[in-house]
Amino acid sequence: MSLPASQLTPALAVEAPQDAAVVLMPRDGRASALSHLGRMGRGLAELTLPPIVVLGLILGIWQLIDADGAGVPAPLTIWRDSHDLIVHPFFDHGGTDKGLFWHVATSLSRVGFGFSLAAVVGIGLGVLIGASKWAHRGLDPIFQVLRTVPPLAWLPISLAAFHQAQPSALFVIFITSIWPVIINTAVGVRNIPEDYTNVSRVLRLSPLEHFWKVLLPATTPYIFTGLRIGVGMSWLAIIASEMLLGGVGVGFFIWDQYNSSRISDIVVALVWVGLVGFALDRAVALLGRFVSRGTALG
Amino acid sequence: MSKAFLSIEHVGVSFARGSNTAEVLRDLNLQVNEGQFVSIIGHSGCGKSTLLNVVAGLVPVTTGAVILDRVAVEEPGPERAVVFQNHSLLPWLSVYENVSLAVNKVFRGKKTRAQRHDWVMHNLALVQMTHAAQKRPSEISGGMKQRVGIARALAMEPKVLLLDEPFGALDALTRAHLQDSVMEIHAKLRNTVLMITHDVDEAVLLSDRVVMMTNGPAAGIGEVLEVGLSRPRRRIEAHSHPAYVAARHAVIGFLYARSPAARTAA
Numbered sequence: 001m002s003l004p005a006s007q008l009t010p011a012l013a014v015e016a017p018q019d020a021a022v023v024l025m026p027r028d029g030r031a032s033a034l035s036h037l038g039r040m041g042r043g044l045a046e047l048t049l050p051p052i053v054v055l056g057l058i059l060g061i062w063q064l065i066d067a068d069g070a071g072v073p074a075p076l077t078i079w080r081d082s083h084d085l086i087v088h089p090f091f092d093h094g095g096t097d098k099g100l101f102w103h104v105a106t107s108l109s110r111v112g113f114g115f116s117l118a119a120v121v122g123i124g125l126g127v128l129i130g131a132s133k134w135a136h137r138g139l140d141p142i143f144q145v146l147r148t149v150p151p152l153a154w155l156p157i158s159l160a161a162f163h164q165a166q167p168s169a170l171f172v173i174f175i176t177s178i179w180p181v182i183i184n185t186a187v188g189v190r191n192i193p194e195d196y197t198n199v200s201r202v203l204r205l206s207p208l209e210h211f212w213k214v215l216l217p218a219t220t221p222y223i224f225t226g227l228r229i230g231v232g233m234s235w236l237a238i239i240a241s242e243m244l245l246g247g248v249g250v251g252f253f254i255w256d257q258y259n260s261s262r263i264s265d266i267v268v269a270l271v272w273v274g275l276v277g278f279a280l281d282r283a284v285a286l287l288g289r290f291v292s293r294g295t296a297l298g
Numbered sequence: 299m300s301k302a303f304l305s306i307e308h309v310g311v312s313f314a315r316g317s318n319t320a321e322v323l324r325d326l327n328l329q330v331n332e333g334q335f336v337s338i339i340g341h342s343g344c345g346k347s348t349l350l351n352v353v354a355g356l357v358p359v360t361t362g363a364v365i366l367d368r369v370a371v372e373e374p375g376p377e378r379a380v381v382f383q384n385h386s387l388l389p390w391l392s393v394y395e396n397v398s399l400a401v402n403k404v405f406r407g408k409k410t411r412a413q414r415h416d417w418v419m420h421n422l423a424l425v426q427m428t429h430a431a432q433k434r435p436s437e438i439s440g441g442m443k444q445r446v447g448i449a450r451a452l453a454m455e456p457k458v459l460l461l462d463e464p465f466g467a468l469d470a471l472t473r474a475h476l477q478d479s480v481m482e483i484h485a486k487l488r489n490t491v492l493m494i495t496h497d498v499d500e501a502v503l504l505s506d507r508v509v510m511m512t513n514g515p516a517a518g519i520g521e522v523l524e525v526g527l528s529r530p531r532r533r534i535e536a537h538s539h540p541a542y543v544a545a546r547h548a549v550i551g552f553l554y555a556r557s558p559a560a561r562t563a564a
């Protein structure tokens with residue numbers, strides 16, 4: 001953004017020839033500010049316009065081929081059936097009769113708790129099997145087998161262990177999202193360039209100093225790759241496990257509406273689930289980029 | 299035995315690769331006096347880095363010992379600071395933080411916080427890098443990174459400075475600038491330096507002695523050449539000096555006799 005104004009004006013002249021008065025003064029600050037705004041607006045449009053157009057097309061085609069509304073309702077039918085659910089996400093009539101916001105918030109808080117636990121324990125175990133040859137030999141094969149167990153297969157075990165829905169749901173989140181964190185952290189630790197370890201050895205950093213000042217920063221990009229995969233998996237798992245467990249939560253909401261044949265409400269809930277999952281993924285990616293800025297090899 | 303400041307005595311190094319072992323160095327002896335600048339030159343893969351890492355304590359000896367200032371080397375430490383070929387700055391720290399990490403570790407309890415800050419800046423000034431103190435390694439050029447690596451090593455006040463092909467990855471002009479900087483710093487601080495290089499001119503111009511290693515496996519020292527050039531040395535004048543020409547000729551002769559081309563011709 002440090003280009004001099006004189007370099008910007010030709011572009012402006014081409015884009016907006018009607019602003020002749022502005023173009024005539026090449027070094028006018030307003031001119032460069034205007035063209036800057038113009039470029040930002042165009043960037044935003046390039047980003048948002050195509051998906052909106054495509055979405056419109058899909059909804060239109062859907063409406064046309066599904067006009068009778070048998071089976072899955074058409075968009076206009078959904079709008080009519082679920083109008084209240086769409087425009088009032090915050091109502092709360094007690095029990096499970098709440099707006100979608102509250103269901104999503106409950107599911108999110110479970111993910112937040114279970115996933116945080118998985119992140120802390122996963123990074124710890126990942127460092128251990130990345131740094132210790134014996135821990136690697138002993139634990140890695142076991143982890144490789146356990147990580148392929150589907151999330152819902154853990155549910156009966158965790159119900160048997162905890163007897164209650166809430167901790168069981170949390171455990172399923174935890175056990176689903178921990179594997180990618182462990183495995184990626186371990187790979188990161190094993191891939192720390194030897195040069196960095198040598199620097200640490202020449203400086204005689206203590207194990208704790210080495211952990212905070214070399215190992216963790218060097219591993220951060222790998223850790224966040226694991227966290228990003230893990231958060232996506234935990235969102236998949238919470239929806240599925242809530243369907244079986246009942247109570248408040250967007251997973252049970254979907255199941256409940258299915259049992260009362262309100263397919264329109266389910267479509268609305270799916271939109272929420274998709275958007276929240278997308279937001280979770282982006283949030284972890286963004287946090288990762290922020291935390292590991294500058295970690296790219298120079 | 300010897301009373302040299304740095305003494306490499308009967309050092310042998312073998313690496314175990316599965317069931318068979320590779321002998322890289324055999325019965326290697328070298329004495330370096332305090333304040334001397336010694337270069338090690340030899341063909342690629344002969345074991346130069348291994349030798350330097352033994353002195354650094356990063357690679358354990360199989361036989362023999364390294365003795366620095368009457369103490370046997372057993373583990374790495376800041377009194378044997380290393381400048382690695384690929385700079386090895388920590389990319390998540392700024393230039394300043396890379397140096398201060400070392401300074402804070404070595405001088406904690408010996409210097410106050412303000413003194414440590416001054417010492418970091420002093421060493422950055424030695425390599426003319428104060429202007430980039432807040433930059434990250436990815437934001438500066440290869441030559442500048444190598445300068446910061448040297449500053450970090452100097453800031454530890456090492457008894458011996460170990461340089462592993464410090465300018466190998468740089469273009470000729472940057473290389474020449476850095477060589478001049480290293481000569482200036484050595485003239486000012488009079489530190490003991492062990493430098494690996496595969497550049498004959500670099501070895502002759504910078505060193506008091508050039509150590510030529512034989513080819514591996516089981517490499518040792520072939521010849522040691524005293525460079526009879528007075529200091530301070532100037533690049534342009536040195537190039538035409540008879541002592542420089544003679545030393546250069548001797549080193550090239552040694553290396554050529556051991557190059558693959560010469561052996562197939564024979």
Ligand SMILES: Nc1ncnc2c1ncn2[C@@H]1O[C@H](COP(=O)(O)OP(=O)(O)O)[C@@H](O)[C@H]1O
Nearest residue numbers: 313320322341342343344345346347348349514
């Ligand atoms: N850690 C190691 N394990 C096994 N072999 C090694 C190790 N380090 C070096 N070597 C071997 O020792 C020989 C000398 O390597 P090096 O000292 O790096 O040579 P130079 O620096 O002269 O090019 C090479 O053949 C290399 O493969």
Ligand SMILES: [Mg+2]
Nearest residue numbers: 346347348463
């Ligand atoms: Mg080498």
